[in-house]
Amino acid sequence: MSDKKQAQRRRQIESAALELLAVKGYRKTSMLQIAKRASASNQTLYAWYGNKQALFKDIIDLNGRAVRGFLKHALNEHEDPLQVLKSLGIHLLRFTTDSKAITMNRAAITDATETSVLAEAIDSVGRNEVFALICSLMDDLAKRGTFGLDLDAEDAANSYISLLFGEVQMRQALGVMLPLTEEEIHERAVRAFELTCRLYKNPN
Incomplete structure (x- = not known):
C-alpha cells in the first residue's frame, strides 16, 4: 500500500x-x-x-496540526502578529470546541483513571506545542512595540486563552453546553482579541 x-x-x-x-x-x-x-x-x-489509546492519541495529534500549522506559518513568514492574534481565536475555538473535541475530551477524562495517555496527549498538544507558539506570538508583539516591552509573554498567553475559552470546555465535557456555532466562535474570538489588546497594547 x-x-x-x-x-x-x-x-x-x-x-x-x-x-x-x-x-x-x-x-x-x-x-x-x-x-x-x-x-x-x-x-x-x-x-x-x-492499541486504542495509541489510535485516539493519533487523532488528537492530527487535530492539533491545523492550529500548529497556522501559527508556525505566521511566525515563520513574519506576518503582522496583531492580525495573526485577531484570527487565532477562530482557529483555536474551531479545533477545541466542536463535537469531535468534546468527544475526545470526555474520552480523556475516562482514560485518566486508567492510562492517562489521552489526557497527556491533549496536554502535550495544547501546552507544549500550541501554547508555546502563542507565547512566541506575544513575544513578537512586544518586540515590534505593538504590546508593551515589559510584557511577560507567558502571562499574556494565559490571559488570552482564559478570555477566549472561559469555562466552555469544562461545561462541554460535562454535557451542559453544545458545540459552539460559527457565530459564537466569531463573537468569542473578537471579544478575547479586543480585551487582550486593552490589557497589553502599547498606548504610544
Missing part, C-alpha cells in the same frame, strides 16, 4: 473510531468494533496503532 493510500485508510479508520466513541463511550469502544465499522482487519489496526 502506498503512503498516500495508507494515510487515507488511516483517516477512514480514525473517523470510524470517533463515530463509535461518540455513541458508545470510551470504555465500550474496542479495537474489534472499530475494525468492523471501518471494514478493516483487526490485525491491521493493531499493526498500525498497537
Whole structure:
C-alpha cells in the first residue's frame, strides 16, 4: 500500500473510531468494533496503532496540526502578529470546541483513571506545542512595540486563552453546553482579541 493510500485508510479508520466513541463511550469502544465499522482487519489496526489509546492519541495529534500549522506559518513568514492574534481565536475555538473535541475530551477524562495517555496527549498538544507558539506570538508583539516591552509573554498567553475559552470546555465535557456555532466562535474570538489588546497594547 502506498503512503498516500495508507494515510487515507488511516483517516477512514480514525473517523470510524470517533463515530463509535461518540455513541458508545470510551470504555465500550474496542479495537474489534472499530475494525468492523471501518471494514478493516483487526490485525491491521493493531499493526498500525498497537492499541486504542495509541489510535485516539493519533487523532488528537492530527487535530492539533491545523492550529500548529497556522501559527508556525505566521511566525515563520513574519506576518503582522496583531492580525495573526485577531484570527487565532477562530482557529483555536474551531479545533477545541466542536463535537469531535468534546468527544475526545470526555474520552480523556475516562482514560485518566486508567492510562492517562489521552489526557497527556491533549496536554502535550495544547501546552507544549500550541501554547508555546502563542507565547512566541506575544513575544513578537512586544518586540515590534505593538504590546508593551515589559510584557511577560507567558502571562499574556494565559490571559488570552482564559478570555477566549472561559469555562466552555469544562461545561462541554460535562454535557451542559453544545458545540459552539460559527457565530459564537466569531463573537468569542473578537471579544478575547479586543480585551487582550486593552490589557497589553502599547498606548504610544
